[in-house]
Amino acid sequence: SQKIEQNSEALNIQEGKTATLTCNYTNYSPAYLQWYRQDPGRGPVFLLLIRENEKEKRKERLKVTFDTTLKQSLFHITASQPADSATYLCALGGQSGYSTLTFGKGTMLLVSP
Amino acid sequence: DVKVTQSSRYLVKRTGEKVFLECVQDMDHENMFWYRQDPGLGLRLIYFSYDVKMKEKGDIPEGYSVSREKKERFSLILESASTNQTSMYLCASSTGLVYSYEQYFGPGTRLTVT
Numbered sequence: 001s002q003k004i005e006q007n008s009e010a011l012n013i014q015e016g017k018t019a020t021l022t023c024n025y026t027n028y029s030p031a032y033l034q035w036y037r038q039d040p041g042r043g044p045v046f047l048l049l050i051r052e053n054e055k056e057k058r059k060e061r062l063k064v065t066f067d068t069t070l071k072q073s074l075f076h077i078t079a080s081q082p083a084d085s086a087t088y089l090c091a092l093g094g095q096s097g098y099s100t101l102t103f104g105k106g107t108m109l110l111v112s113p
Numbered sequence: 114d115v116k117v118t119q120s121s122r123y124l125v126k127r128t129g130e131k132v133f134l135e136c137v138q139d140m141d142h143e144n145m146f147w148y149r150q151d152p153g154l155g156l157r158l159i160y161f162s163y164d165v166k167m168k169e170k171g172d173i174p175e176g177y178s179v180s181r182e183k184k185e186r187f188s189l190i191l192e193s194a195s196t197n198q199t200s201m202y203l204c205a206s207s208t209g210l211v212y213s214y215e216q217y218f219g220p221g222t223r224l225t226v227t
Contacts, residue, residue: 034215041223042220042221043203043218043219043220044156044216044218045218046215046217089156098163099163099207099214101158101216103148105155106155
């Protein structure tokens with residue numbers, strides 16, 4: 001069966017360090033993968049999109065990698081700040097004939113000062 | 114600034130009531146989506162629409178219906194609300210047909226069915 005796995009345990013790191021979040025998937029062949037940030041009680045906010053033919057994407061302090069052989073994406077936040085504390089969701093898309101996404105359950109990141 | 118709005122932030126309904134959740138986007142997006150989000154289960158797609166009057170079932174359509182009479186508005190209907198439909202409901206929109214761009218989400222409606 002299809003599965004998207006993100007660490008269910010919260011990731012605790014200190015301010016200034018690099019946070020690395022993992023998204024693994026099985027029985028999917030996504031054409032692209034997206035990462036979202038969600039704060040408590042709010043809707044997710046898009047961060048980055050990476051396509052299957054791209055290995056890496058960067059945006060300011062954010063970096064995403066996509067390894068279709070390993071079926072894994074890594075999401076990095078460098079020089080993390082307490083304001084980066086949130087839940088981060090990965091989402092796979094491009095498998096059906098429609099622009100739907102299948103979301104992972106998310107990983108909570110806690111950045112302490 | 115792009116915007117997706119939902120009719121209510123909090124809603125309390127009784128079992129058996131018909132419930133309407135409204136979503137409006139101002140970005141002229143073709144696609145609109147309804148999700149529910151529950152602890153431990155994540156975001157799950159209920160229904161989506163890629164054009165006016167068009168609708169497709171998502172992963173968990175049972176107990177729900179939708180309506181899209183205008184491009185900017187997508188409604189989720191609970192025909193007869195049940196307690197297991199207590200959840201956070203999120204609406205989203207995006208452009209693009211197959212090769213999607215990002216989804217823009219509304220603030221969510223927390224629905225409690227008693």
